[in-house]
Amino acid sequence: MDDSDDYFQDSFVLDEDDLALLAAEEEKHAQNVSENTRKAEVPPPPSKRQKTCHRDIEEPEIVLQIDGTYGVTASAPSLAIDSEAVLIGTNKNLLEDNSHLSTQILRGEVLSNNSVSYASKSQHAQAISTQISSLSILRSPLPLKTTGMARLSSQNTQSPGSFPPRIIARNEDVTIACESDVHLQEQIAALKAQLENLDREHNQAKNALKEAEVVRFAKEGESNAQANFVERQAAQQHAEDLTKLRQTKEAAEAEQARIQKDMREQMDRLRTEYVFKQHESESSNGKASWSSRSRRIASGPQQSPISIPIGMRNWASSNAAGPSGGYSVRQTPSRRRQNFEGESPKISAGTHSAVPEPKFPGFENSFLQSSPLRSSPHRSTSNLELRNNRTPQKHSRDKGKDNARERGANGPFSPAKIPPLNLRPSLAVAYNNPPTDDFIQDFDGDVVINDGSPRRPFKAVKEGSSPGLDQGDFSSVIDSELICDPDGDILLEDDSFRGIDWNEELHFMLLSHTCKVSETLTLHFLLSATIPSNQYYQQVCSSVLESLGAKFKYPSPEKLMDKVAEGFITMSVILWESKFIKHLNALFDLLCSTMIYIPAFTSSIFQAAINHEVRPHPFLHVLSNIALKSLKSKDDKDVDDAEFSSLIHSMLTLVGTIAWTVPEHLSSCLASMLQTEGVLMTLLDSKQSNDVISHTIQILVLLATHSTLYRPLSSVPNLHLDGQPIKAVSTDLSRVPLLERLSSFLVDASPLKHDENISSILNFFVLLSMASLDGRLALLNSSALVPSLVFYLSHLTTLIWEDDERIMQSPDAATRTVQNMKQTLHLLHQLVFPSSSLNSTEGQNTVNFDFRQKLYHAPHSQFNGLAHMFIVTVGRLSYADPPEWLATELQAEVEKITEPARDLMDLIIEGPESDSVWAAYQDANHGIVTEDDDEMEAHLFATDEPG
Structure with missing residues (x-):
C-alpha cells in the first residue's frame, strides 16, 4: 500500500x-x-571509448x-x-x-x-x-x-x-560527469589550439607558395624579356651588318667600275700613243703611209689592230724597187676585197700612173703636174663570217702567181685553214714572194679559240670587221702580241697553243667546287671541320693549302697532284675515324669531280700509297670500312642513317669514277678492296636497299672491264680488313660467293625490280668470260651459274609463249624481255662452246665442258626438273614460231636466236627425241601433221643443209 x-x-x-x-x-x-x-x-575514472555517432x-x-x-x-x-x-x-x-x-x-x-x-x-x-x-x-x-x-x-x-540519499548519490554522479566534462572541454580546447596552429601553418605555407610563384613568374618574365631583348638586339645588329655589307659591296662595285673605266682609257691612250710612235718611226725610215687611221663601216663593230709580219710589209717595197712582169708602180693601189660564198668581188676602177712614192705619210706632192688619182674603194656593208673548213674564193688578176699561192698553201691564207687572229714575225718567211695583188681577208664573225683546257669550252670571241685598207695602210697596223676586244675588257694572247696548265686547272677545280652537302665551297667546308681530339687534321689541311699556294714550288703538275692527293687521303682517314660523315661525303664528291676533270689525279691517289709502301692502301681501307658498316649504321646512334646512306652512294660513285679513269697498270691496286672478305657480299646483301644493290652491280660491270681484275672478281676473298691474308681459305672454286650471289638474282629477282639490273649482271658474266680462259673456267666451275641461266631463260620464254598479260600490255616490257632472253642465250652458248675470240694457246688448253652433267646433277633443290625446263625452253626457241602479238622487230629478234638454241639442244637430245620436240611444236602451231617418216626426214635434211 x-x-x-x-x-x-x-x-x-x-x-x-x-x-x-x-x-x-x-x-x-x-x-x-x-x-x-x-x-x-578521487581520481577521475578511466577514459572510456566514446561513441562516434549518436541517435536522437x-x-x-x-x-x-x-x-x-x-x-x-x-x-x-x-x-x-x-x-x-x-x-x-x-x-x-x-x-x-x-x-x-x-x-x-x-x-x-x-x-x-x-x-x-x-x-x-x-x-x-x-x-x-x-x-x-x-x-x-x-x-x-x-x-x-x-x-x-x-x-x-x-x-x-x-x-x-x-x-533523500538517492538524490545525493545522483548528485555525486553528476559531479563526476561534470569533471569528465571539464576534462573533455580541456581536450577540446587543446585540440582547438592545435587546429589553430595547423591553420596558421597552412596559411604560412600557402603564403610562402604564393611568394615562390611570384618570384618564379618574375624570373621567367625577366628571362623572357632578356631573351626578347637579345633577339631584338641581334636582329638590329644583323640589319646593320647587312647594310654595311651592302654599302661595302656597292662601294667595291663602284670602285671596280671606275678601275675598269680607267683601264679602258689607259688602253686607249696607249693604243693611240703606239699608233703615233709607229707613224713616226715609219716616217723617219722613209716609208709611205697613206692613212693613220682605219676606216670603219658604219654598221660594223670596232676592229682591233692585227699584227702584220715583216714579209708582208716588204711586198710594197719590193714592188716599188723593181716590179716584175711589166707591172708599173701604182701610186694609190686599190685592194680587192676577198669574198666568200661564191660572191663576185667588186673591183674599183682607177688609173695607175708611175709617180714616185710620197715621202710623208698622208701628204701628196702638190707641185706635180697632176695629182695622183686614188680609186675610191668599194666596201660591202654586210659583214662576212669566217667559217671552219670552208675554202674562200680568191680572185686575182695575176695568173702567173699560181706557184706562189701553192707555196703559201700552208700559210695563214690556206683554203683549208682559218687564218689566225695575228701573224707572228716568225712566219714572215712564207710571205717573202707574195702575189702582186695583195689580199687581206675581211671577216666579222665568231672565231672559236680553244686552248685545249677542259674548263674552257669553245668560247666565241667576237671580232670586228677589218677596215678598208689600201696597200699603203699596212704601215698603220700595229704589230703587237696582244689583241683587244672591241670593249677593251679582254686581252687575248697569241693563238699558238702552248699546252694545258694542269696546275692552274687543279687550282680552279679545288677552289671552285661546291657540293650538295654544304652551301659553301667544298674546300672551305672541309677546312671548317673541327676535330678537337685530332690536331693532325688541321696540319694536313694547312699542308694542302700550302701546296696549292706554292704554284712554282713543284717542277711538274704530277708532283703537285701527288702532294694534294696524299693530303686528301689522310683527311679521309681522319674524317672516317672521327665519324664526320657529312664532311667525308663532301670529300668524296670533290674527289669524283677532280678525277673526271683531271684524269691524272686518279694515278696520284694510288701513287701516293705506292711511294710510301703503305699496305693496305689507306684510302681503299676507308672505302672497305664504309662498305662493311653499311648494314650496321642503324645500330650506331652517333651516325645518322640518311647521311650514311648518302655516303654509301658517294663511295660507290667514287669507285666507279676510279674504274673509269684509272690506268691499266694501276688497276690491279683495286684488287685489295675486292679481295677483302665481306666487302662485296655486304653491298649485295638482301637487307640492302634496291638502289644500293643496283649501284653495286653497275660498279661491278665497270670493274670487269679491266682485264687485270678478273681474278679477284671470280675467286674466293682471301684478305682480312687489315690487309693480312686469311690462313684458311676455301679452295672450293664451285662456290665463289660473288658468283653465287649474282646467280641467285637470276633465280629470285625479288630484290631487283628492273630488268636493267639483270642485264648488268649478264654483262658482268660476259666480260668475265671474255677476259681470259681462266675467267671462263671460273664461271663454268660455278655450281649455280649455268643452272641459274637455264632457269632464267625458261622464265623468260614462259612469259612470251604463254601470253603473260603484263608483257602483252607493255611494249617496253616485251622489248626488255626479248633482249634479256637473247643476251642470256648467247651467254649460255658462249660458256658451253669454246669462244673463237681466245687465242690459239688458250684454245688448245680448253677443257671440254659436260653440259649434261650440269643439267641433271644440279646441287640445289630449287633446280629440280631443270632438264625438262631446258628441253621445253630450247624447243620453243628452236622450233616454235614467235607469238603473233609481238612486234615485227621483236619477232625477227626471236627468229635470229634459233641457231644457238639448236646448238644447245643437240648437246642434250638428239635423234628421235629431237624429232619429237619438233613434232610437238608443229602440232601446237599447225595442227596434226599428216606427212610420213620419209617426208619428215627429207624436211630435216633440207633444213640442215644451209647450216
Whole structure:
C-alpha cells in the first residue's frame, strides 16, 4: 500500500518562491559536495571509448513488470541517448528542483512565457521526471520497483527541505560527469589550439607558395624579356651588318667600275700613243703611209689592230724597187676585197700612173703636174663570217702567181685553214714572194679559240670587221702580241697553243667546287671541320693549302697532284675515324669531280700509297670500312642513317669514277678492296636497299672491264680488313660467293625490280668470260651459274609463249624481255662452246665442258626438273614460231636466236627425241601433221643443209 499511487495526486503546484528556495538549497548542497570531492581527491575514472555517432533522444518505453510495478526496458534501442547530454541536463534540473529535476531545462521557456497554464507545467515536470528515472535505470543493473515520480512526490511531501540519499548519490554522479566534462572541454580546447596552429601553418605555407610563384613568374618574365631583348638586339645588329655589307659591296662595285673605266682609257691612250710612235718611226725610215687611221663601216663593230709580219710589209717595197712582169708602180693601189660564198668581188676602177712614192705619210706632192688619182674603194656593208673548213674564193688578176699561192698553201691564207687572229714575225718567211695583188681577208664573225683546257669550252670571241685598207695602210697596223676586244675588257694572247696548265686547272677545280652537302665551297667546308681530339687534321689541311699556294714550288703538275692527293687521303682517314660523315661525303664528291676533270689525279691517289709502301692502301681501307658498316649504321646512334646512306652512294660513285679513269697498270691496286672478305657480299646483301644493290652491280660491270681484275672478281676473298691474308681459305672454286650471289638474282629477282639490273649482271658474266680462259673456267666451275641461266631463260620464254598479260600490255616490257632472253642465250652458248675470240694457246688448253652433267646433277633443290625446263625452253626457241602479238622487230629478234638454241639442244637430245620436240611444236602451231617418216626426214635434211 505504501507503494501505491492512489494516495498521492499526480499533479502538484510549485510556485516561483518554492522553486527559488529549492534552487538555493541545491546550490549549497552542490558546493558542499564539490568541496568534499576535492578533499577526497578521487581520481577521475578511466577514459572510456566514446561513441562516434549518436541517435536522437526518443521517448523511453515504460512497461508493466511481473510484480505489478512500472519499469523501463534497458535494452530498448530507443534508450540509446547521449549520456553526456542527459547528465548535463539532469545536473541542471536537480539544481532547480528536488522533485522535478528536469524542469530547469525548460526554465528559459517557462520564465519567458508567463501565460503558460498550470496543466502544461505539470506535464513538463512529469516528462522530465520520467527521463531522470530512465537514466537511473540505465545506471543500475536492476529495474526500479516503483516509479520515480511516486517516490519523489512522497519524499517531497514529507520533508520539503531535506534530500533523500538517492538524490545525493545522483548528485555525486553528476559531479563526476561534470569533471569528465571539464576534462573533455580541456581536450577540446587543446585540440582547438592545435587546429589553430595547423591553420596558421597552412596559411604560412600557402603564403610562402604564393611568394615562390611570384618570384618564379618574375624570373621567367625577366628571362623572357632578356631573351626578347637579345633577339631584338641581334636582329638590329644583323640589319646593320647587312647594310654595311651592302654599302661595302656597292662601294667595291663602284670602285671596280671606275678601275675598269680607267683601264679602258689607259688602253686607249696607249693604243693611240703606239699608233703615233709607229707613224713616226715609219716616217723617219722613209716609208709611205697613206692613212693613220682605219676606216670603219658604219654598221660594223670596232676592229682591233692585227699584227702584220715583216714579209708582208716588204711586198710594197719590193714592188716599188723593181716590179716584175711589166707591172708599173701604182701610186694609190686599190685592194680587192676577198669574198666568200661564191660572191663576185667588186673591183674599183682607177688609173695607175708611175709617180714616185710620197715621202710623208698622208701628204701628196702638190707641185706635180697632176695629182695622183686614188680609186675610191668599194666596201660591202654586210659583214662576212669566217667559217671552219670552208675554202674562200680568191680572185686575182695575176695568173702567173699560181706557184706562189701553192707555196703559201700552208700559210695563214690556206683554203683549208682559218687564218689566225695575228701573224707572228716568225712566219714572215712564207710571205717573202707574195702575189702582186695583195689580199687581206675581211671577216666579222665568231672565231672559236680553244686552248685545249677542259674548263674552257669553245668560247666565241667576237671580232670586228677589218677596215678598208689600201696597200699603203699596212704601215698603220700595229704589230703587237696582244689583241683587244672591241670593249677593251679582254686581252687575248697569241693563238699558238702552248699546252694545258694542269696546275692552274687543279687550282680552279679545288677552289671552285661546291657540293650538295654544304652551301659553301667544298674546300672551305672541309677546312671548317673541327676535330678537337685530332690536331693532325688541321696540319694536313694547312699542308694542302700550302701546296696549292706554292704554284712554282713543284717542277711538274704530277708532283703537285701527288702532294694534294696524299693530303686528301689522310683527311679521309681522319674524317672516317672521327665519324664526320657529312664532311667525308663532301670529300668524296670533290674527289669524283677532280678525277673526271683531271684524269691524272686518279694515278696520284694510288701513287701516293705506292711511294710510301703503305699496305693496305689507306684510302681503299676507308672505302672497305664504309662498305662493311653499311648494314650496321642503324645500330650506331652517333651516325645518322640518311647521311650514311648518302655516303654509301658517294663511295660507290667514287669507285666507279676510279674504274673509269684509272690506268691499266694501276688497276690491279683495286684488287685489295675486292679481295677483302665481306666487302662485296655486304653491298649485295638482301637487307640492302634496291638502289644500293643496283649501284653495286653497275660498279661491278665497270670493274670487269679491266682485264687485270678478273681474278679477284671470280675467286674466293682471301684478305682480312687489315690487309693480312686469311690462313684458311676455301679452295672450293664451285662456290665463289660473288658468283653465287649474282646467280641467285637470276633465280629470285625479288630484290631487283628492273630488268636493267639483270642485264648488268649478264654483262658482268660476259666480260668475265671474255677476259681470259681462266675467267671462263671460273664461271663454268660455278655450281649455280649455268643452272641459274637455264632457269632464267625458261622464265623468260614462259612469259612470251604463254601470253603473260603484263608483257602483252607493255611494249617496253616485251622489248626488255626479248633482249634479256637473247643476251642470256648467247651467254649460255658462249660458256658451253669454246669462244673463237681466245687465242690459239688458250684454245688448245680448253677443257671440254659436260653440259649434261650440269643439267641433271644440279646441287640445289630449287633446280629440280631443270632438264625438262631446258628441253621445253630450247624447243620453243628452236622450233616454235614467235607469238603473233609481238612486234615485227621483236619477232625477227626471236627468229635470229634459233641457231644457238639448236646448238644447245643437240648437246642434250638428239635423234628421235629431237624429232619429237619438233613434232610437238608443229602440232601446237599447225595442227596434226599428216606427212610420213620419209617426208619428215627429207624436211630435216633440207633444213640442215644451209647450216
